[in-house]
Amino acid sequence: MKQKKLLAVASAGGHWVQLLRMRPAFEFLSLHWISTSPGVASQVDHEEFTSVRDANMWDKPGLVLMAIQIAWRVLLYRPDIVVTTGAAPGYFAIVFARLLGAKTIWIDSIANAEEMSLAGKKARRWATHWITQWPELSGDDGPTYIGSVL
Amino acid sequence: MIFVTVGTQLAFDRMVCAVDRWVNAKDTQIVAQVGPTEVRFSNIKYKSFLEQEQLDYILKNTELVVAHAGMGSILSSLSLGKPIIIMPRKASLGEHRNEHQMATAKRFQNRPGVYVAWDEQQLVVLLNRWSIERFDNVDEISNTAPTEFIANLKRLIGNTQ
Numbered sequence: 001m002k003q004k005k006l007l008a009v010a011s012a013g014g015h016w017v018q019l020l021r022m023r024p025a026f027e028f029l030s031l032h033w034i035s036t037s038p039g040v041a042s043q044v045d046h047e048e049f050t051s052v053r054d055a056n057m058w059d060k061p062g063l064v065l066m067a068i069q070i071a072w073r074v075l076l077y078r079p080d081i082v083v084t085t086g087a088a089p090g091y092f093a094i095v096f097a098r099l100l101g102a103k104t105i106w107i108d109s110i111a112n113a114e115e116m117s118l119a120g121k122k123a124r125r126w127a128t129h130w131i132t133q134w135p136e137l138s139g140d141d142g143p144t145y146i147g148s149v150l
Numbered sequence: 151m152i153f154v155t156v157g158t159q160l161a162f163d164r165m166v167c168a169v170d171r172w173v174n175a176k177d178t179q180i181v182a183q184v185g186p187t188e189v190r191f192s193n194i195k196y197k198s199f200l201e202q203e204q205l206d207y208i209l210k211n212t213e214l215v216v217a218h219a220g221m222g223s224i225l226s227s228l229s230l231g232k233p234i235i236i237m238p239r240k241a242s243l244g245e246h247r248n249e250h251q252m253a254t255a256k257r258f259q260n261r262p263g264v265y266v267a268w269d270e271q272q273l274v275v276l277l278n279r280w281s282i283e284r285f286d287n288v289d290e291i292s293n294t295a296p297t298e299f300i301a302n303l304k305r306l307i308g309n310t311q
Contacts, residue, residue: 006307013158014222021225021295025303037158039202056159081307105306111221113253129306146306147299150225150291 005030007079007102009070009093011054012037015085015109020044021149022083022107032077034070034089052089057118067092074100085109087119091126098126105129110148112137152277153212154182154194157220161187162245165237168270169216170194172277181208214280216273219251219266224258229293233285235276237267263288 006029010019016035020043033044036054052069055062070089074096082097083105084090094104106127108120113134116124120143124130130143138145154169156162166184170191173180182196183205200208209215209230217223219238227234238255239245259266263285267273294300304310 004308006309014220014225017222017225021293022300022303024294025300025307025309027309029307029309037202042202083303083307103308105303107303109221111250111254113257114250118247131306146302147296149295149299 003028003030004080005032005077007032007034007074007077007082007093007097009034009082009084009090011035011087011089012040014111015087015090016040016043018085018107018109018149019083026083029081032073032079034073034093036066036089056088063088071096081105083107086117086123091119091123094123094126098128103128105131107131108133108137108143110134110150116143151179151181151208151212152214152216153208154180154184154196154216155223156183156185156218157223158199159185160239160246161185161189162218162237162239163187163189164243164245164270165216165218165273166191166194166196168273169277172274176281178281181212213284216277219255219258221254224254224264225291228263228288228291231263231288231290233263233265233280233288235265235267235273235280237269237273261289263290 010016012035032048034050038051041049050073053066055066070092079097079102081103082093085107098104104127106123108116110133132138132143133148135145170193173193180194182194183200184196215227215232215234219236238251241249255266258264265276267276
């Protein structure tokens with residue numbers, strides 16, 4: 001059977017630190033990483049890595065460039081699954097990969113203990129799995145809780 | 151050595167200034183990642199952003215981390231067994247977009263090895279306390295998420311052998 005392709009996406013900083021903690025769940029899969037700082041490639045140095053422009057909701061031109069970079073990577077890589085902890089790059093990855101039929105897993109940052117993040121709320125309709133790390137936030141018409149990275 | 155970090159996005163001058171004033175009276179070496187700021191600090195070694203390799207080295211060798219209440223800083227410190235003082239950013243002071251760091255600080259305030267400074271005064275009190283006690287009660291965490299979380303995520307991914 002062909003090895004499944006997983007795209008793991010997070011902006012640098014706390015989102016990235018959380019994504020790295022999930023690494024054991026990605027073993028035996030073909031893996032490609034995306035983050036917003038070329039420097040963090042050293043933390044996954046034996047694997048494929050793409051650095052994209054860093055931007056947030058308040059930097060529209062930066063967001064457009066980031067979206068293009070991610071769309072391009074998604075088209076080239078054609079992931080079967082996307083896993084992301086956010087924020088903006090994860091949102092774009094989930095949108096484009098979903099349009100191509102991939103399974104898309106949004107795991108909201110553990111920093112969001114009281115409500116889902118802004119990017120998380122926007123990602124909801126594109127995510128096949130919409131996950132929180134806080135049991136209090138989960139519910140029948142809310143996100144699913146599967147534990148936390150801590 | 152104490153490592154001070156504001157994370158990877160925004161400056162947090164209120165916290166760094168408090169440490170800069172405190173160290174004036176001490177001989178502790180301070181290394182800081184201060185983010186994008188125009189403020190000049192006089193008593194500490196600092197950079198806006200440190201390279202990943204530098205960060206790894208400093209974290210490994212520091213005795214204490216002083217940080218904003220960001221998850222990256224908290225997880226990185228605890229997985230290396232380093233005590234951490236966290237000071238939450240306040241959206242009301244324009245330090246972040248919402249008050250999630252206050253929530254994070256509340257959730258972590260009773261965890262061994264995590265100390266919460268709700269303001270600059272408490273930060274100084276905690277730094278003085280650290281100079282005497284050192285904080286060696288850290289509840290060290292592993293480098294990876296708990297087994298149950300990994301198993302659940304594997305199931306979602308469809309990565310089952």
